[in-house]
Amino acid sequence: MKTFQTKVLVVGGGTGGTAAALQCARSGVDTILVSEFVWLGGMLTAAGVAAPDGNELLSLQTGLWGAFLRELQKRQKEGLDHSWVSMFTFDPRLGAEIFAEWVKAEKHLTWISGQVPLEVKKQGDRLTGVRFEKYEINADIIIDGTELGDILALGDVPHRWGWDWDTEITMDEPSALEKPNKMSETYPVQSPTWVFYMQENGVKPPVGYSDYTKFKGAWKEGDLDLFMNYGGLPDGKFMLNWPIAGNDYGLDAHRLLDPDTRQDFYKDAQAHSFAFADHIYRESEGKYGLATGIFPHNLGQGSFALMPYFRESRRIIGTETFTEDQLLPDGDVALIPIDSDWNITAIAIGNYPNDHHYPDFKFPLFPKSINWGGRVTGTAFTLPFSVLIPVETEGLIACEKNIAVSHMANGSTRLQPLVMNTGQAAGQTAALAIQNHCSPRNISVRELQEKLLTDFYAPAAIMPFYNLPLEHPEWLKWQRFYLDNPDQYPQTGICPCSEFQSPLTPQAKEYSGTVEKVSDRLYYVQLDNNQGYSRLITLNPEIHQWLSGLESSQKVNMFGRINHAASWFVLEQIA
Secondary structure (H helix, E strand, O other): OEEEEEEEEEEOOOHHHHHHHHHHHHOOOOEEEEOOOOOOOHHHOOOOOOOOOOOOOHHHOOHHHHHHHHHHHHHOOOOOOOOOOOOOOOOHHHHHHHHHHHHHOOOOEEEEOOOOOOEEEEEOOEEEEEEOOOEEEEEEEEEEOOOOOHHHHHOOOOEEOOOOOOHHHHOOOOOOOOOOOHHHHHOOOOOOEOOEEEEEOOEOOOOOOOOOHHHOOOOOOOOHHHHHHHHEOHHHEEEEOOOOOOOEOOOOHHHHHOHHHHHHHHHHHHHHHHHHHHHHHHHOOOOEEEOOOOOOOOHHHHOEOOOOEOOOOOEEOEOOOEOHHHOOOOOOEOOOOEOOOOOEOEEEEEOOOOOOOOOOOOOOOOOOEEEEOOEEEEOEEEEEHHHHOEOOOEOEEEOOOOOOEOOOOHHHHOOHHHHHHHHHHHHHHHHHHHHOOOOHHHOOHHHHHHHHHOOOOOOOOOOOOOOOOOOOOOHHHHHHHHHHOHHHOOOOOOOOOOOOOOOOOOOOEEEEEEEEEEEOOEEEEEEOOOOEEEEEEOOOHHHHHHHHOOOOOEEEEEEEEEEOOOOEEEEEEEO
């Protein structure tokens, strides 16, 4: 067994762990990243969810999330408009390639793959190292980036799992259950999904399934092709990550807590997804089969993701718990977290609506959305620094779905863009703790915010604004202003910045046509030269403002993109 010593050890190469390792190493701190798989990126790649949700508005595309999107737009020549579930879908192999290149380019970062944590070393209340099968790595700071919070269990770190029945946590959560019921007993956590990929004329799935009634109603009769475009990808591939009578699987999820019974859960989840794939194959009369060779293993001949898409993890107990009421809007954005000295403690921005997955149960959640740009989007909220730090344990930072949030709030905080930028904040926290010779809990949050705002590679917004994209020349000015003047922050999420025209994506083309307004959330465009009549949407703030002021049909020259799978036109600029 080889033994290493490093300043920072990141365990888990998922969305948050990869981001944390990158940010720490880019700050000049020696970092070791240990991943289970040969692919980095977790949910976005190894779990196959190459159709991310949340932080889709241009002004929210900052930090490592924004940098990742821009790299995808540059490399995936056919663009990211292939589905109707997400504004961005991509080949997961490309995502894994980007993360690997980023990691390998950092001289302060060592990446070890094919290892899972087996034991955590401690001295008193401090974590000091982790033993793997082939390595023992000692570190000044350990970042838990595992998918299920395994370091918390191995290190006896106080944590939660599943539903919260503590009234101090749930009393202000409008969607929380008052007591256990059949749904919470059936599903102790949100259901994971074993994602798989299909294509036209693909491979017939393995046979041997008899009960297909559980998939009845997955799509409306006659709408199978539309259903498949839900997760449309480049080159005619389709991602299957479907919650309604689909491949969500969460029965007896307590098995995930033990490494041995975890494998039994995996087998059941795989079998459920294979059955769903076979159902689609049969119902389409062989039109849709498995798309082989996507993932670097033999499960479904490479059509199945390397691991399940986990929506929930063990969660640290922090000095405070981020709850559902803290992500709900007060105006058009949630209240910004502020400490007793009236300092803003925000470290990452999210906006996705609260979304929980419990198959066969209806679970209405308190709404958090607004009409924006011809569509509905989630209202913005920010995570406080306290979600990263355990209440007792020293030398540990959380950076994945294991942060100090309630089960209910996890429905919004678990999404890929926010997890990536949370990981970025965790990595910067570790770097500052090493550089300032202090505990992670004792760093200056304002210094952390400034480092994120001014990062050379991926500047990350701290204050959420719907109309202040990263490219705006006043972006840093207004971010700093409201950090230093929290009492003046507008709950509309609208910044008093100057007018600005957002840059075009590489895939934008010039069109002419007539735009008409049907309602505040519904616009259409009739493109000239028989190019079609489509719903019109935008992610750009200045176009949103223009659409909001539209009173009658208007003929315009414009730049944008057509998404045939979703039948919408994405308007980027008025020429």
